[in-house]
Amino acid sequence: MNWLSKPVRGLLLDITGVLYNSGEGDGVAIASSIEAVKRLQASDLKIRFVSNESSNTRAKLAAKLGRLGFEIQEEQLFTPAPAAASYLRQHGLRPHLLVHPGVQDEFAEFDMTDPNCVVMGDAEREFTYQNLNTAFQLLIKLDRPQLITLGYGKYYMETDGLKLDVGAYAKALEYACDIQSLVIGKPNAEYFSAAVADMQLTIDETVMIGDDILSDIGGAQKAGLRGVQVRTGKWRPQWENHPIVTPDGIVDNLAEAVNLLLAQNAA
Template sequence: MSWLEKPVKALLLDISGVLRDGDQAIVGSLEAFQRLQEIGIPFRLVTNETQVTVQKTVEKLSKLGFTSISPSLIFAPAPAVATFLKETLSRAFLLVHPNVLPEFDGIETSDPNCVVVGDAAEHFNYSRLNEAFRVLLRLREENKEMQLYSLGKGKYYKEEDGLCLDLGPFTAALEYATGADARIFGKPNPVFFHAAVQDMKMSPDEVVMIGDDILGDVGGAQRAGLRGVLVRTGKFRISDENHATVKPDGIVDNLLQAVNLIMSHYN
């Protein structure tokens, strides 16, 4: 197991597909999480969840039994892009889920000079997408940069009733229609991983990312200099084990197996 040859000093964990599926904790994830807390391995939760605020994510995890999680342990793209918008004095057209709008409090939305795309779910409709399209076209016609910011670019994710389209296809539609190049604020952007790693005062080669997304989690982490371990939970598919471009450093059945391997290898 190549990912265990060098000490694992810290972990990055995805939430959906690793800790939970929808409103259910994944088998073994609660036990694994408790063991991590007991042995004191530093970790951060890195997620492309953009349908709810970070605080709501904490509350949801707590109800499932994942206790002692503070918002500071969760790295999500909405707060990151909101900070960026404030720093750059940007005015945004927000194509996001209403539940995540509190993360954008204080952001000016009149006469937008950029478009922010999050996982709007059922709020991805023709009218809203067309509004975003028109904002970008107007910027181009005014010889201004078409600033399109996406809170991730995943293809799909898993809920209790099956796989669901993620925001990647909608971001790609806007790119195709306007010629804009989206700036990604979540996974797989290396900057996103590095922010969580630096928060733990670690270097990338000391940290392992555990996720169910072969491209966003594993491939993204590897490009950022981390080790990427794939779990056979969440949206995992058998074909991911022999992916054409991404070769995981390790593959485990679930988070519990990964934690047990780490503990047995270094005890």
């Protein structure tokens, strides 16, 4: 396995599609993923859970994962909203929010009168024509329109099937306004690098495991990481021969990756 050709001291794990599938209520944990995370937590490996989750604050996400059976601390979670809030703060921006109600608390500190940018996350049912058109009208009148997206995924898996993700809606605004989004989250290389730095490791020591071949695997590889694709979540069989991204490894699920890695480290 190419991804085990060099020592691994740290893992970046995607959440949705690797640990659980979202859906009604808290969603459903993927078979064997709870035990796999427990084994990792008991090892000497460092772990960060790197997600484009933008429908909950980190505290709410940690609580939801706890209800599903995972023991994950809030400080182990990397999600885009806190990083976006930091960017807004640094640049003195006043956002118009098109985000899920569950994540709005991350932006409570900001003045949202006379906004000079749009922040868009996975708004789910808030992605109405009226709300998208309001964002368009705000952007098109700005001298320097700025659209900030919390991730850039095409779609994600819920228990009842695939659902459109924020990237699909961002593309509509980009097309209408002749702009390019600033992506905060995967596949942005800086997002992966920040998670690696938080573990006090190097890129060469770290592996990303995810279910999205473009955002997770392709994004990680562009940042210099090894990327391991799981056949869970949004996995598509045709990705075995993807025209753009070749994973460093493909496994059936997180448990298989953990088995291979821990066996290699014990050898």
